[in-house]
Amino acid sequence: MATWTRTWPFHLMVWPALLFLIVFNYVPMAGIVMAFMDYKPWLGFTGSPWIGLDHFRALFERDDSIQVIWNTLVISVLKIVFNLIVPFTFAILLNEVRKRLLSRTIQTLVYLPHFLSWVILGGILVNFLSTDGGFANRVLGFFGLGPVFFLGDGNWFRVTVVVSEVWKEFGYGTIVFIAALANINPSLYEAAEVDGASRWKQTLHITIPSLLPMAIVVGTLSLGNILNAGFDQIFNLYNSLVYDKGDIIDTFVYRTAIIDGDFGFATAVGLFKSVISMLLIIVAYRLAYKLANYRVF
Template structure:
């Protein structure tokens, strides 16, 4: 009787071989994603090399390799600057107002648009609320000046006709933050409904049928079916929004800012422009930008961890 030889274990394919097979299998999907990958590589990752000048006394004549290193001197100077708390207050206040008032508006618009049963009317409304997104901030600010100026502004003229006094919207520090929030809502709230409408379209229709059988009306269906079904999308977008809480948007603030409201309008973005571009303090302005990026990263990580502890999916 012949002895049975032990069977050799099947050789496990290497990682690179597995990756190569998957790449060949999904080559058209990777080709479709190639423009986006190149965009992030060229404009997001390659420029990270320039972060080094935040730790140097950078001189364009010496270059990055020969400029002297100063360590964290620029960060110490920034944090000890009296302007730091002013910039931090203005940036956080504007972003918190956007987070409280701007972020829920696309959700509410999406819910209302989803309740429209006349397709033609729904498309017209969508087109109208999408349109401001394609206008530049220069046009948005120009329209704001025409509406809100204390001299010939349409709103002030209406107030005078109704027997009220004129309001200096553009030069009143008390109304500046609210004015920026209203502009952001008008410009981008409609565009923000795209993702939420797509999420609502993926809700199982049988859930609505079951709710109808249980006697739920349109509002109860919205509250107990639609909102819970798109909750994961809301959480993900909220986390990403929190990550941009240090980015106000340079163009909008820069165009609306004037000397009278500078104490409430000056933010990190305008500060970087003023010191980095106009005054040539490249290393110092890079340090400010790096600080913003680190804070944004920490906020995303913290918000994601909190979302997972609360039972949500999170970003990663």
């Protein structure tokens, strides 16, 4: 009783967040039953007929759904790879900047895009990459190239999506590597310098090996999000011209449910993604523990 007397304010603080979680994350899970029904909104859950696993069979039989899964994997894997390589490399380069003010200024500038929503950045990119007077195509035209339909050609769309995602997030992703750099024992560098090792040799034999465990953790945990290719970004940038190369699971579910009204099939696709993602997260955490001794609890 004495413990409750001391901790009740903390329990009270948790309740709004817990209520929010229950209302928006757990209550909607009742709608999972639509994945096994030929759901019609005017018939409701009780009147719509049960069709078993028909939607899941269709998921692996329809050409468009198979293409969507493939698009998601391609875009997501590219994002994971470059969102690991670029922050890793940038953190090492930033570590070599000796002027603290310059280093802090660069860090602040590269962090800023992370805090902008894709609604804002999407509008900027549409204008920046436009074939009708967009800055990027003006520059290409100056060199006698282009115009390039960045957001209308499927292959260029994938490149645009990956590059813009990396540009937006690499500064924020650098934080974990900068923190890992701060934990490197300075005596290692001092000993290497005494032995005559150059800055390149110190980076190659001390900095990079010290960062590899963190890189393994970040890369391994990213596997759990391999089916999340970035709904906000894709939704604000894509169009019907790039569905064959740029449509991902989340945008496919949105269009199938909200636009086409096929709620049952859309729910089945979403459930399939959620189950696979959960399994991947479990595997990723197990791998992170085995490879880098990382654990949450």
